[in-house]
Amino acid sequence: MAPQRIVSTWRVLPSRVLTFCLVELRRIQHDRTELYTRAIQPILWLLIYGETFTRIHVIPTGNRPYIDFLAPGIMAQSALFIAIFYGIQIIWERDAGMLTKLLVTPTPRVALITGKAFAAGVRGLSQVIVILVLSAILRVGLDWNPLHLIAAALVVVISAGFFACLSMVLAGIVMSRDRLMGIGQAITMPLFFASSALYPISLMPGWARAITVVNPLTYEVEALRGLLIGAPTNLALDIGVLLISLIAGIIVAASLLGRLGRG
Amino acid sequence: MVSRQAEVPAAVEESSVQAVSVRDLRIQFESVRAVDGISFEVHPGEVFGLLGPNGAGKTTTIRVLTTLLPPQSGGAHVFELDVRRNAMAIRQIIGYVPQQLSIDGTLTGWENIWLFARLFDVPGRERKGRIAEVLEIVGLQDAADRLARTYSGGMVRRLELAQALVNRPRLLILDEPTIGLDPVARSSIWDRVEALRRQYGMTVLVTTHYMDEADELCHRLAVMHHGHIVAMGTPAELKDSVGPQATLDDVFRHYAGGDLRDEGAESLRQVRSVRRTAGRVG
Numbered sequence: 001m002a003p004q005r006i007v008s009t010w011r012v013l014p015s016r017v018l019t020f021c022l023v024e025l026r027r028i029q030h031d032r033t034e035l036y037t038r039a040i041q042p043i044l045w046l047l048i049y050g051e052t053f054t055r056i057h058v059i060p061t062g063n064r065p066y067i068d069f070l071a072p073g074i075m076a077q078s079a080l081f082i083a084i085f086y087g088i089q090i091i092w093e094r095d096a097g098m099l100t101k102l103l104v105t106p107t108p109r110v111a112l113i114t115g116k117a118f119a120a121g122v123r124g125l126s127q128v129i130v131i132l133v134l135s136a137i138l139r140v141g142l143d144w145n146p147l148h149l150i151a152a153a154l155v156v157v158i159s160a161g162f163f164a165c166l167s168m169v170l171a172g173i174v175m176s177r178d179r180l181m182g183i184g185q186a187i188t189m190p191l192f193f194a195s196s197a198l199y200p201i202s203l204m205p206g207w208a209r210a211i212t213v214v215n216p217l218t219y220e221v222e223a224l225r226g227l228l229i230g231a232p233t234n235l236a237l238d239i240g241v242l243l244i245s246l247i248a249g250i251i252v253a254a255s256l257l258g259r260l261g262r263g
Numbered sequence: 264m265v266s267r268q269a270e271v272p273a274a275v276e277e278s279s280v281q282a283v284s285v286r287d288l289r290i291q292f293e294s295v296r297a298v299d300g301i302s303f304e305v306h307p308g309e310v311f312g313l314l315g316p317n318g319a320g321k322t323t324t325i326r327v328l329t330t331l332l333p334p335q336s337g338g339a340h341v342f343e344l345d346v347r348r349n350a351m352a353i354r355q356i357i358g359y360v361p362q363q364l365s366i367d368g369t370l371t372g373w374e375n376i377w378l379f380a381r382l383f384d385v386p387g388r389e390r391k392g393r394i395a396e397v398l399e400i401v402g403l404q405d406a407a408d409r410l411a412r413t414y415s416g417g418m419v420r421r422l423e424l425a426q427a428l429v430n431r432p433r434l435l436i437l438d439e440p441t442i443g444l445d446p447v448a449r450s451s452i453w454d455r456v457e458a459l460r461r462q463y464g465m466t467v468l469v470t471t472h473y474m475d476e477a478d479e480l481c482h483r484l485a486v487m488h489h490g491h492i493v494a495m496g497t498p499a500e501l502k503d504s505v506g507p508q509a510t511l512d513d514v515f516r517h518y519a520g521g522d523l524r525d526e527g528a529e530s531l532r533q534v535r536s537v538r539r540t541a542g543r544v545g
Binding site for chain 1: 329330351364370374379384
């Protein structure tokens with residue numbers, strides 16, 4: 001990439017990211033039912049699974065109730081479930097000719113993908129806020145320190161951004177909504193179960209532990225637990241892994257955007 | 264039919280800066296030569312039409328001019344900016360309406376334009392005024408706050424025109440802008456384009472299937488066939504070249520007719536894409 005192009009990308013990047021985030025907020029505003037229907041799954045996880053396992057004490061979570069341990073995991077999961085299907089939107093925009101129009105505006109590809117990634121982050125965050133409210137109602141023992149909440153929000157945005165990039169990369173490869181839907185469904189559950197979202201890593205068999213180490217969702221969950229319930233974690237490592245994953249995801253997705261734009 | 268054509272101002276026409284300048288452009292997809300060594304110029308302020316059957320290379324040419332597809336050989340310039348080197352600068356001064364009806368049905372009409380105003384870096388202070396201005400030009404003020412998925416086909420096209428105008432482009436590129444529209448919507452689109460061109464001295468590059476539209480609206484035309492430009496000139500010149508009392512339909516048939524080889528596959532694809540859009544917008 002020529003130096004001139006890099007400079008112009010950096011110049012418009014913040015403005016494009018803001019644009020796509022604002023547009024996403026408008027979309028959420030227009031369709032609030034989605035916010036509510038998507039809240040049903042996390043409610044079930046916390047209310048039924050969480051409450052039950054808190055009572056029967058089979059998962060060792062030290063001296064904190066299991067539901068406290070679970071809540072950050074469910075936040076990460078619900079943002080993941082939204083972001084992993086975000087590529088469908090880009091295929092939809094491509095099929096409808098929208099993508100071509102976006103590519104003809106003075107928006108470098110990296111800026112377009114970064115904008116979309118952060119928009120997915122905003123969407124994921126809106127869901128996490130619903131779960132936070134729910135947690136307050138269920139009296140989950142979260143740390144309500146505003147600084148920690150803001151940091152947790154950033155962690156959610158970065159992670160959802162990464163999973164949205166993963167989804168857009170898959171979109172650029174399979175180029176069909178149906179296939180992407182299938183792949184999304186096939187990978188969300190392994191990502192979820194092979195992370196520390198539901199149980200401590202120490203409980204897992206060795207091979208599963210190996211997967212959790214390379215699973216970005218683990219780092220998201222660990223960071224959220226560190227910030228929201230004060231669990232011991234290496235925050236710098238967690239956030240570092242998530243940031244590097246996001247940047248790598250943006251670069252790969254942007255390089256595949258040409259394939260989508262051609263169709 | 265009363266002609267809506269306006270004279271191209273002589274002073275502008277003689278200026279040495281061309282709105283579009285294409286030199287020996289070639290694009291090949293695998294074994295297909297989509298564009299096979301074409302050259303043409305579009306003068307500032309004129310309406311230039313690219314005609315030709317499906318698969319002639321019109322859309323590929325437009326993809327080069329909109330900087331989506333780099334030329335494989337030859338070159339293309341928009342207001343002296345090179346499509347290879349100055350892509351971002353070109354994107355700032357063009358407005359583009361693609362063949363497909365392509366708006367975001369989950370946003371309102373106003374928000375659809377607002378998105379493009381932001382992407383074109385229209386300054387924050389001017390944004391609201393500019394959006395109101397283009398909404399008025401296309402006559403969608405009353406529908407601006409409705410979700411775009413409730414719009415009719417003609418309204419969607421007008422909204423797209425508004426999106427393409429929000430950066431006050433020097434060159435407006437329209438790819439089959441009236442395909443699939445009813446006659447009233449068609450003439451409504453053209454009336455607005457023509458009014459704008461007169462008011463702002465905008466240059467318009469358009470591809471179309473409809474010979475009556477080309478005859479009525481374009482100052483100059485190029486007929487494309489199998490990646491070549493097979494004829495170029497004013498509608499009158501082209502008609503004269505074929506014979507006395509020839510219509511533009513005759514011109515089209517003369518230069519590109521009788522060859523429906525690629526039509527089948529192409530039109531099927533088009534039907535599909537129109538359907539896809541319909542599903543999304545509706």
